[in-house]
Amino acid sequence: MKFCKAIPGILAIFLISFLMPGVNASAAGRLQSTDGNPVIVIDPGHGGENLGTQEGGIWDEKYMNMVTAQALYDELSLYDNVEVYLTRTDDRDVSFQERAAFAQSVNADFLFSIHYNASENHDLFGSEVWVPLSAPFNNYGYQIGCELLTDMQDRGLLVRGIKTRRGDRGEYYAIIRETVALDIPAAIIEHCHVDEDRDRGYCDSEEDLIQFGKNDATAIAKYFGLKSSVLNVDYSDYQLVDISDSAPIASTLRDETPPDVCRIEFSEADYDTGYLSFTVSAADYDSPLLYYTYSIDGGQTYSERKAWPGSDVLTGKYEDTFTLSLAVPSGTKPSVIVRAYNMFDPYTESNRYDSPEIFYYNETSESEEPEESGDNTPAGDENKSGDSDTGKDAANSASDASESVAVSGSAVAAEKQISFVTFLEICLVIVILLFIILLVSQGIAYHNRKKRRLQSRKDAGESRNQHR
Numbered sequence: 176m177k178f179c180k181a182i183p184g185i186l187a188i189f190l191i192s193f194l195m196p197g198v199n200a201s202a203a204g205r206l207q208s209t210d211g212n213p214v215i216v217i218d219p220g221h222g223g224e225n226l227g228t229q230e231g232g233i234w235d236e237k238y239m240n241m242v243t244a245q246a247l248y249d250e251l252s253l254y255d256n257v258e259v260y261l262t263r264t265d266d267r268d269v270s271f272q273e274r275a276a277f278a279q280s281v282n283a284d285f286l287f288s289i290h291y292n293a294s295e296n297h298d299l300f301g302s303e304v305w306v307p308l309s310a311p312f313n314n315y316g317y318q319i320g321c322e323l324l325t326d327m328q329d330r331g332l333l334v335r336g337i338k339t340r341r342g343d344r345g346e347y348y349a350i351i352r353e354t355v356a357l358d359i360p361a362a363i364i365e366h367c368h369v370d371e372d373r374d375r376g377y378c379d380s381e382e383d384l385i386q387f388g389k390n391d392a393t394a395i396a397k398y399f400g401l402k403s404s405v406l407n408v409d410y411s412d413y414q415l416v417d418i419s420d421s422a423p424i425a426s427t428l429r430d431e432t433p434p435d436v437c438r439i440e441f442s443e444a445d446y447d448t449g450y451l452s453f454t455v456s457a458a459d460y461d462s463p464l465l466y467y468t469y470s471i472d473g474g475q476t477y478s479e480r481k482a483w484p485g486s487d488v489l490t491g492k493y494e495d496t497f498t499l500s501l502a503v504p505s506g507t508k509p510s511v512i513v514r515a516y517n518m519f520d521p522y523t524e525s526n527r528y529d530s531p532e533i534f535y536y537n538e539t540s541e542s543e544e545p546e547e548s549g550d551n552t553p554a555g556d557e558n559k560s561g562d563s564d565t566g567k568d569a570a571n572s573a574s575d576a577s578e579s580v581a582v583s584g585s586a587v588a589a590e591k592q593i594s595f596v597t598f599l600e601i602c603l604v605i606v607i608l609l610f611i612i613l614l615v616s617q618g619i620a621y622h623n624r625k626k627r628r629l630q631s632r633k634d635a636g637e638s639r640n641q642h643r
């Protein structure tokens with residue numbers, strides 16, 4: 176069952192149904208009308224001197240975009256009665272105006288700009304689709320965005336949303352601005368974040384980049400109701416999320432206000448093993464919660480971002496309450512704060528919990544890594560939520576849980592890497608010190624030899640004088 180169309184109503188799951196179209200939807204058709212022979216323009220972002228992000232470390236983004244765009248082109252071309260074009264087929268920069276003008280020249284029904292993402296602080300992860308601000312293109316973008324992102328969600332990526340962004344000149348993103356100005360619907364597909372551990376595994380091989388392109392093609396084929404005799408599929412009766420095209424979809428519009436509530440309540444502490452548990456409760460009445468972070472040092476430092484348990488921004492669902500268990504390093508007196516982030520990034524900080532005691536325990540016991548544990552969705556809690564929805568929700572919760580386990584794993588790896596770097600630094604300092612000592616001792620030895628030679632010459636002279 177598709178999330179966009181999933182039936183709501185699970186206790187303990189917060190629901191913003193009035194903002195989330197499609198939640199109550201039955202089968203529905205495409206808002207955008209075409210003559211049944213759609214013309215689709217695929218735009219591989221960046222190119223030439225314009226490299227895109229280089230934070231992935233393997234390839235420049237322009238190359239990744241091209242591999243995905245080419246795979247999308249190849250796959251979509253296997254459908255009947257569809258015309259597919261690329262805005263560039265080689266490694267050169269093309270201006271936004273040229274890309275849009277090309278779409279117009281072929282009479283495009285839609286332009287899809289293909290991208291990979293990176294964030295300034297390398298802390299964001301997940302997939303998102305950017306769509307136009309105004310109806311009806313906003314609504315077209317929402318319908319196709321649901322198809323694209325549901326697929327990425329099924330593959331385990333966190334969905335960051337179908338969103339709009341306003342800039343000084345209307346649309347913030349130039350490719351959307353220029354294309355929409357020519358009366359052609361457009362969307363930007365940001366597949367995942369190349370600079371974040373939890374996303375990197377989805378985009379670190381050519382096969383991954385090709386897979387994104389193939390999946391995008393299937394989503395686009397569903398959107399346009401295409402069929403393929405080669406692939407033996409027929410999406411002509413495929414039903415899209417049911418929305419109206421009279422006004423932009425509320426959930427795509429930027430929520431400037433932070434979440435309304437974020438509260439933590441102490442539940443238990445195990446001073447023998449160093450575990451500390453809280454009940455975290457949070458809500459945002461405008462947009463779903465997407466991430467959380469926590470601090471155990473009173474807000475001086477925060478953990479990496481974690482996916483908010485049960486967060487599904489396509490339906491607006493998230494757990495409004497969950498249990499957060501933290502592994503506290505021995506010798507610390509934790510002061511805990513949790514931050515709740517909504518899908519547009521504003522966050523709200525919880526109250527602070529100050530531990531009355533210092534955690535002292537035997538660290539050589541079974542807890543391998545006392546620094547952190549991401550046990551944020553204990554099995555008991557999942558059951559408590561009485562989640563009676565399709566198997567998909569259960570799978571989602573499970574993937575959240577395992578994701579947080581993976582997160583601790585990566586934190587451990589990062590820590591090990593840091594300690595290895597520190598080890599290397601210490602080695603370097605020792606080598607430099609040894610070198611300096613060697614130089615100094617050489618200098619002293621030379622100085623001493625010179626002094627002895629002078630002394631012996633002087634002695635010889637003196638003895639000669641004495642002999643005289």
Ligand SMILES: [Zn+2]
Binds near residue numbers: 227228236290291
């Ligand atoms: Zn890009």
